[in-house]
Amino acid sequence: MPHSVAGPEIERLIQLLARLPGLGPRSARRAALHLIKRREQLLGPLTEAIRVAHERIVVCSECGNVDTADPCTICRDERRDASIIVVVEDVSDLWALERAGALTARYHVLGGVLSPLDGVRPEHLNLDKLVARAARPEVREVILALNATVDGQTTAHYITELLAHMPVRVTRLAHGVPVGGELDYLDEGTLAAAIRQRTTF
């Protein structure tokens, strides 16, 4: 959109919105227009919500989660099982596991996975802190809840080596058929894993 049409203020808003994941140039234009048209209901509250988030949200120095408190709500929660650390790539994975509600352990957010192609090396990840936490006497298990991608699995192997000398048990998520998934649409690797790790019905 040329500057002369809508002015640099709208253009700037579109450019910034287009940098959000999931918004391309076209949907960023639609989002900007939507924000402008619903100024009272949406633009004001969103400005305020972003300002509050900008001011108050911090990264937990213990686990790498984002929250308004440091240590975060999860790390401070005494009811959670402190003997298990669930290692995730990103905060969105932590949120996904919390939505699943499958366990009430502590987490450790790596902030990425090892990726030689993208230049992500061990020193770029939140690994030193993980080793320090895993060395604590109350920790008995580290669950590697990393994506089943090449980089995710490379990182899982790296962490397993890193913790090999410690008395903690290192586990990973099961592979298998997604609940509700149709076999015909699954790749051979998943199917083979699902058969290998079959359980008694």
Next chain:
Amino acid sequence: MPHSVAGPEIERLIQLLARLPGLGPRSARRAALHLIKRREQLLGPLTEAIRVAHERIVVCSECGNVDTADPCTICRDERRDASIIVVVEDVSDLWALERAGALTARYHVLGGVLSPLDGVRPEHLNLDKLVARAARPEVREVILALNATVDGQTTAHYITELLAHMPVRVTRLAHGVPVGGELDYLDEGTLAAAIRQRTTF
């Protein structure tokens, strides 16, 4: 995501982002996280851009466009052909036509199309102002650049009736094969229109 995990501030940000077109619950979570993680590069500038937009952007009282000035940049541009008014449903359509650069006329943004199902009636659209503008002596043509949907075409017919007693020429966009489009993927209506409106090669 339960409140206890990330706090009400992040939850509020996610809820507001999810109201933008193109962002579902999942991508709103990713967008919120992206904003929080890139606080300095993105959260601050976006807060500022939204604040500036909130303060400065107004709806043009002449044509319904959004801009930081009223009348808008287009309505004030003396180099534009004041004899043609291009009627569009929404500002995004105005932007699309400006990107195409096919004409330098004035616009008129309806703010929607007639839709009995959605309860959109003539009084909800920016029609009175259109009639007033079309009555001005310098206006010779009104181009109905409305979507080729049922509601868009209903609205086009309604406007044609509305302007029937005036000495302006009412035209609409041509139907036909999109540039780069493959015939095999086009519907019969488009193909029939493309043949009816064929031009000499």
